[in-house]
Amino acid sequence: MQYFPIFVDTQNIRVLVVGAGEVASRKIDLLARTQSQIEVIAPDISDEVQAYQQQGRIKVIQREVQESDIDQYDLIYLATANNTLNSQLSIIAAQRHIWANVVDNPSRCQFITPSIVDRGKLTVAISTSGAAPVFARSIRAKLEALLPQSLAPLFEFVANKRLEVQQKLISTKDRRLFWERFFQQNGDRFDQQTEKHYQQAFTHYSSAGEILLIDESVDAHLLPIAALPLLQRIDTVYSDQPIASELLELLRRDASRLPLITKSAITECVNRGDKILLLTDTAQLNELTAYFPAAKHLRTGNI
Numbered sequence: 001m002q003y004f005p006i007f008v009d010t011q012n013i014r015v016l017v018v019g020a021g022e023v024a025s026r027k028i029d030l031l032a033r034t035q036s037q038i039e040v041i042a043p044d045i046s047d048e049v050q051a052y053q054q055q056g057r058i059k060v061i062q063r064e065v066q067e068s069d070i071d072q073y074d075l076i077y078l079a080t081a082n083n084t085l086n087s088q089l090s091i092i093a094a095q096r097h098i099w100a101n102v103v104d105n106p107s108r109c110q111f112i113t114p115s116i117v118d119r120g121k122l123t124v125a126i127s128t129s130g131a132a133p134v135f136a137r138s139i140r141a142k143l144e145a146l147l148p149q150s151l152a153p154l155f156e157f158v159a160n161k162r163l164e165v166q167q168k169l170i171s172t173k174d175r176r177l178f179w180e181r182f183f184q185q186n187g188d189r190f191d192q193q194t195e196k197h198y199q200q201a202f203t204h205y206s207s208a209g210e211i212l213l214i215d216e217s218v219d220a221h222l223l224p225i226a227a228l229p230l231l232q233r234i235d236t237v238y239s240d241q242p243i244a245s246e247l248l249e250l251l252r253r254d255a256s257r258l259p260l261i262t263k264s265a266i267t268e269c270v271n272r273g274d275k276i277l278l279l280t281d282t283a284q285l286n287e288l289t290a291y292f293p294a295a296k297h298l299r300t301g302n303i
């Protein structure tokens with residue numbers, strides 16, 4: 001991964017955009033949604049950029065950029081039509097440890113701009129590492145249709161409840177089960193039912209143990225989509241073989257990985273309320289299915 005996605009807190013940063021044409025205005029469209037302080041330096045100011053100035057969202061300095069300008073900022077977007085100037089300023093910025101983005105030259109970018117789905121606190125950023133921004137845009141279009149606008153107020157609601165849940169439910173595990181239950185019931189909507197689903201989740205979150213079984217020779221790509229929510233609930237994966245990266249992708253990042261354990265240890269885990277995944281060979285899998293009839297065997301095709 002050459003480009004690593006991070007989410008920058010914009011409350012106290014100053015951003016400079018050099019250039020005020022079509023491309024600069026596209027970046028300003030995104031930046032204007034943040035809480036950063038934005039300044040634009042350019043001799044020719046497009047109508048779109050002027051509109052932001054009139055709203056008071058950005059400060060415009062109408063002149064050519066100077067080398068000394070860049071010292072005042074945390075992030076810089078170089079979006080003039082003068083490639084040499086863009087490159088020169090990016091080199092100076094790098095020397096001064098200021099992060100710069102050159103719109104038409106990825107090799108000079110300290111960071112690149114993703115395609116962004118904005119649902120308030122919920123944001124999705126998509127990048128093709130500069131390979132095909134048009135494709136990033138088309139994925140965004142699909143996600144825009146998939147993620148309703150109600151997610152913005154829903155995540156305001158959830159953020160406001162977070163502390164209360166932390167105070168009411170002491171263990172991290174209970175809190176995870178609580179939020180899983182809440183989202184399972186509420187989905188992505190925000191309406192009169194949302195508060196009710198929230199209250200219900202306190203009484204209905206379950207801490208029952210669960211066993212999933214997968215034959216270690218199975219290709220994780222071929223597991224049915226319905227297996228995903230089951231895999232996402234797993235606390236611990238037990239396997240004597242290295243776990244295929246395709247399968248790891250489907251599990252929670254914080255799921256523990258341990259070598260296989262005995263049947264009695266499995267029983268103990270489940271009684272404790274653990275949700276576990278066992279990766280075994282076919283013979284052992286058949287034995288475990290017979291011994292634990294409630295275990296779910298995930299295989300290719302339907303569950």
Ligand SMILES: C[C@@]1(CC(=O)O)c2cc3[nH]c(cc4nc(cc5[nH]c(cc(n2)[C@H]1CCC(=O)O)[C@@](C)(CC(=O)O)[C@@H]5CCC(=O)O)C(CC(=O)O)=C4CCC(=O)O)c(CCC(=O)O)c3CC(=O)O
Nearest residue numbers: 103104106112113114115127128129130132133136137140
């Ligand atoms: C590396 C990066 C640097 C950066 O800008 O940060 C970069 C670089 C370049 N873009 C170029 C062209 C186009 N870029 C777009 C669109 C977007 N470009 C964006 C990001 C990025 N563009 C960064 C990598 C993102 C990634 O990882 O995928 C998006 C996501 C965000 C945004 O800009 O707001 C936004 C979609 C937003 C959305 O709608 O969701 C379109 C389509 C259009 O305009 O509709 C075209 C014309 C079609 C084409 O040429 O592909 C060129 C060639 C210039 C030339 O040939 O003259 C270069 C330079 C090069 O590739 O060398």
Ligand SMILES: NC(=O)C1=CN([C@@H]2O[C@H](COP(=O)(O)OP(=O)(O)OC[C@H]3O[C@@H](n4cnc5c(N)ncnc54)[C@H](O)[C@@H]3O)[C@@H](O)[C@H]2O)C=CC1
Nearest residue numbers: 019020021022023024041042043044064065079080081104
């Ligand atoms: N239009 C597009 O879709 C894309 C364009 N690009 C590249 O992005 C760059 C900008 O493109 P556009 O916005 O279309 O250009 P544009 O010509 O509309 O705007 C250029 C801006 O740069 C400013 N500028 C020029 N010299 C300056 C200086 N010395 N100091 C400060 N500002 C200065 C101008 O005043 C103007 O505001 C170009 O290099 C272009 O090749 C890259 C990707 C896509």
